[in-house]
Amino acid sequence: MDCPAKTFLGAGVKTVVLFFTKGSPTQKIWFYQLEPGRSLGKTNALNDDDLQEFIEFQSTFKLSERSWFLDLEEVDLGSFDLSVKNPNAPEGDPLREPEEILAEIAELDRESGSILEAISDLLESSPS
Numbered sequence: 001m002d003c004p005a006k007t008f009l010g011a012g013v014k015t016v017v018l019f020f021t022k023g024s025p026t027q028k029i030w031f032y033q034l035e036p037g038r039s040l041g042k043t044n045a046l047n048d049d050d051l052q053e054f055i056e057f058q059s060t061f062k063l064s065e066r067s068w069f070l071d072l073e074e075v076d077l078g079s080f081d082l083s084v085k086n087p088n089a090p091e092g093d094p095l096r097e098p099e100e101i102l103a104e105i106a107e108l109d110r111e112s113g114s115i116l117e118a119i120s121d122l123l124e125s126s127p128s
Contacts, residue, residue, distance in 0.1 A: 001054060002033045002084040007046050026072055033066040033086050
């Protein structure tokens, strides 16, 4: 179970909790990405409601947008790196070209310049 930062007091980083089944060799690893929908911390702790879906899903290893399997063959046996990389997560927006970003900045700069000029004119024309 992949838990967000501050799930546990004193741990400001994400936490991954591993569960093992005794008696049978692991063929697949089931991941669940806990997403309570809010920032967690001392005054906003993890609660039973946050774990409802996990509890429901883990008994059958249900697949969803936040849960998936990883075959053991896909794990680097040299490092056993189990870093959480959700294959179901939506892809982010594609990166924009630098020229497009610069053009937008220039346009916003022109707009803010016009606004500042209008404010300055208002201040100059208002009685003191």
